[in-house]
Amino acid sequence: MQNGSQEDGFNLPSAAVMRPLGAEAIIVQVLISVFLYVDLLMVFTFFRKEVFHGVTRYIFFAHVLLCDCTFLVLSDVLLLLSYMRIVMPTSLCILLCAVAYNLNVATPLTLTAMSVERYVSICMPLRHAELSTPQRAAHGILLIQALASVLMLVVLASVTAVMPLAFYLSRRICSTEMLQVRRWQTNLINGVSQVYFLLMALTICFCYVRIMKVARTASGNDRSATNKGRRTVILHGLQLLLSLIQLWCPFVENAVLQIDLYMFVYWRYFDYVTFILAPRCLVPLVYGLRDETFMAALKHYALFGCRTNNKLAPVKKERVLVTRT
Incomplete structure (x- = not known):
């Protein structure tokens, strides 16, 4: 299998000339820099304040931030290397892509776990203290990583099944398409992704339908509290929808790739x-x-401790409303 084959995803030879960054790549760098700054500031805030360490939703939140920061850095590096047509050892590319697959699935899985935690907090308040503990949150994160690794293992197993030894010793432009040279590989990966999508979508829909029913009943005539709860649920739903749609992206991208390379x-x-x-x-x-x-x-650390009160209000326990998230 030669380096100029289609398995590199862009049909470019390994000795392609490096090209400078264009406007699209620069825009992405600006966006990633802003997101990384905000996310890392929040991660720093979480670890600096012990009051957050004993609350399940903050533990899950920190896990999402760590996964997102790592994924943004890793995906940006792969994007720049691919855009500038820089080759790397194929074995290293496989390892990086495998980690990226894991992190990409870990975020929506964690968001789903946060939805379940909100459901328990609001719909089962008497059992919330028993079920929502730091130890259970840690076990939940281990389970999330184990579930996220299923897709990664599927990808690695499929690559091992079809690629010869010479492939792992070559140098190529790194892309996920390089790991999917047979149609059955693409179908298998897409199938696993759709199972993730279905299970998480059903869980999220169930949790938020129940939460909205409880919030509407508990709020009564308090229209302000009801509206705030509805806005919170809408924001949660939008973010989770976008996170789940990304599982469909490889399926659409592979279809577009069959039509036109530049459109892809x-x-x-x-x-x-x-x-x-x-x-x-x-x-x-x-x-x-x-x-x-x-x-x-967050304000305290963002402003370097200037003109902010270092004393934090205690973390409020939720009873039946979704107005505190």
Whole structure:
């Protein structure tokens, strides 16, 4: 299998001349820099304040931020290397792509777990203290990583089944298409992704339908509380929808690739900005900036401790409303 074959995803030879960054790549770098700054600031805030360490939703939130930061850095590196036509050892590319597959699935899985935690908090308040503990949150994160690794293992197993030894010793332009040279590989990966999509979508829909029913009943005539709860659910739903749609992106991209290479490149750019960067922008908006306690701590560190009160209000326990998230 020669280096100029179609398995590199862009049909470019390994000795392709490096090209400078274009406007699209520069825009992506600016967006990623902003998102990384906000996410890393929130991660720093979480680890600096012990009050967040014992609350399940903050633990899951920190896990999402860590996964997002790692994925943004990794995907950006692969994007730049591919855009500039820089080759790397194929074995290293496979390892990086495998980690990217894992992180890409871990975020929506964690968001689904956060939805279940909100469901328990609001619809089962008497059992919330028993079920929502730091130890159970840690076990939940291990389970999330195990489930996220299923797709990664499927990809690695399919590559091992079809690629000769010489493939792992070659140098190529790194892309996920390089790992899918047979149609059955693409169909298998898409099938596993659709199973993820279906299970998470059903779980999320169930949780939020029940939450909205309880919120509407509990709020009564308090229209302000009801509207705030509805806005929160809408933001959660939008972010989770974008995160789940990204599981469909490879399926659409592979179809576009069969039609036109240049259309595929632009479509992948659109998917990356809309369904990968955008959800990772909504994470801090939904779970960080709208939380009064977390926002107070975030302001303190964002302003380097100037003109902010270092004393945090205690984390409020939710009873039956979704007005605190």
